[in-house]
Amino acid sequence: MIFLQLFWEFFKTGLFAVGGGLATLPFLYDMGERTGWFTAHQVADMLAVSESTPGPIGINMAVYTGYTSAGPLGSLCALVGIVTPSIIVIVIVAAFLKAFRNNHYVEGAFYGIRPASTGLIAAAGLTVAIGALLKTELWSGWERFWTVLDWKALALAAVIFAVSKKWKKLHPVFLILIGAVAGAVFRFAGA
Amino acid sequence: MKIYWELFSTFFRMGAITFGGGYAMLPILQREVVDGKGWCTNEELTDYFAIGQCTPGIIAVNTATFIGYKIKGVWGALVATYGLVAPSFIVIGVIAALLQNFASYALVQNAFAGIRVAVTVLILNAVVKLLKSSVVDKLTACLFAAVALASFFLDLSPVLFVLIAGALGVAAKVLWKGAAKK
Known part of the structure; x- marks a missing residue:
């Protein structure tokens, strides 16, 4: 039930x-x-x-x-x-x-x-x-740990973090919007 | 009967116009409930918020329950609380239904992959803010680190951590009080 x-x-x-x-x-x-x-x-x-x-x-x-x-x-x-x-x-x-x-x-x-x-x-x-x-499906051991890093996503995270620190009063919905637009434009899911 | 309708519609309005809940609601509550309806004083409202924060549940809901209870007892509490959450039920229901239909589109999938990055940043900022108010000494710092690690690596229910941490907190306060007396 x-x-x-x-x-x-x-x-x-x-x-x-x-x-x-x-x-x-x-x-x-x-x-x-x-x-x-x-x-x-x-x-x-x-x-x-x-x-x-x-x-x-x-x-x-x-x-x-x-x-x-x-x-x-x-x-x-x-x-x-x-x-x-x-x-x-x-x-x-x-x-x-x-x-x-x-x-x-x-x-x-x-x-x-x-x-x-x-x-x-x-x-x-x-x-x-x-x-x-991270792209955990690409994991191939510690000696090549960088293969799992998703550089596009990390760069976007850095940008959004910087924006959230620069304009502290900014409503979260704008940060989410930045994420949505960047994700759609740069094909974040690879779809 | 009129007072119940007033409680419901006032809190319905607040649920519909506040984003984020918690402290985002305080200024609107002050305007609507204290200045507008005179249902409680500013001091009472601050008390409700403080208690809402250290009782289980969602702060905005707890505050609505408090004010409703003060005005009209248990029924008042129920009416105010369900007034507050009714807009969420309608708005989110519609969005969830729409998203389920569009979830397979490439555009939506890409957008949500980007949104998850934004959510990561939002959570990071929220944790930093919470750390300032919750980690006040060495013991609370240890508790934070231990729970964060254990909860990430072990497959245990969050309920367990809350219960243990509560018991430890009580024990610490009782022991310190005993030590201070000597």
């Missing part, structure tokens, strides 16, 4: 992804690997679409993933799954607002969870980077 499974997978994501936005990313990789609903490449594409459309990124990712896996009803199950933990947790916290804010244990738990969450996102980012910047 894929709908129930989608709800449950996204319920777990909503419950354990702390820190918003990209925090859902490592959970999606894990989910794709275990269920086979989507590939690592597709997760990167979904992230691009989620960043370029209105609405919170995590929500957009859930709706998109749900749709890709099981159509409109799938996206509804994923959506309800990811917001339900928030609603439960916040309603409880709202009732004990003052006690929660100054609680030593809560503070301690998040002191540990925040760097871990950043670490998870970094690892997921590395997976995206390998897929985007």
